[in-house]
Amino acid sequence: MTEPLHLSVVMIVKDEAELLPECLESVSWADEIILLDSGSQDTTREIAARHGALVFSTDVWYGYGKQRQLAQQRASGEMILMIDADERVTPELHLAIKQVLNAPLQQDVVWSIARRNLFLGRFMRHSGWYPDRVTRLYPRHYQYNSSQVHESLESGNARIQPLQGDLLHLTCRDFANFQWKQFAYAEAWAKQRFHQGQRCGFFSIFSHTLGAFVKTLIIRAGFLDGKQGWLLAMVNAHYTFNKYTTLWALSHAAKKG
Known part of the structure; x- marks a missing residue:
């Protein structure tokens, strides 16, 4: 029986002390958590370290796409799961990711995840906010583009395969x-x-x-x-x-x- 693929959860953060604990708990089963901090003034780095994340820091902001590239460079896993501090992996999604990790590595496949977005106390079911599929699980040879905002994964001709389970996104709390x-x-x-x-x-x-x-x-x-x-x-x-x-x-x- 082959060993499961190693998974690196990769995050870019700044001043996320309030949201970070629940997020990190939802991915505590990963082989490693890579967190790139962009000059937090709160206890973000300390909280991440307590949860076992490997914490790196930069005082320069290059835009969302390039920051994700920099963070991913620190990862050692064969597979990458890119998430944000205001997102949580549900048990159903964890199970689906585990199935991918227990299968042989597919170099030309990336996986999309349905996000359930919170808006003013309600997880939206329509409005273009659900299923709001985002490609977040992928082999490490892929990376994000360099866009300042609305960055996306450069996956070329890779086949996009949907995963079961949702990623909870606490989009609009305040x-x-x-x-x-x-x-x-x-x-x-x-x-x-x-x-x-x-x-x-x-x-x-x-x-x-x-x-x-x-x-x-x-x-x-x-x-x-x-x-x-x-x-x-x-x-x-x-x-x-x-x-x-x-x-x-x-x-x-x-x-x-």
């Missing part, structure tokens, strides 16, 4: 903090697109904003998520408005300059 993060993502998105040569016209701001609202509420059946579905449609529209308005402002300033 609405004000959630909105601040959304604005930071929007700004980073706009700056990256601007430097890549993308431009935005004035009226496209409103067409994209309206489109985001309709897509969330109607096309993705957000209305079935009750009050939270309506509110999320507004939040997605606001996020889209911020993205394209920031891109328009950068484009407008460039023309004047």
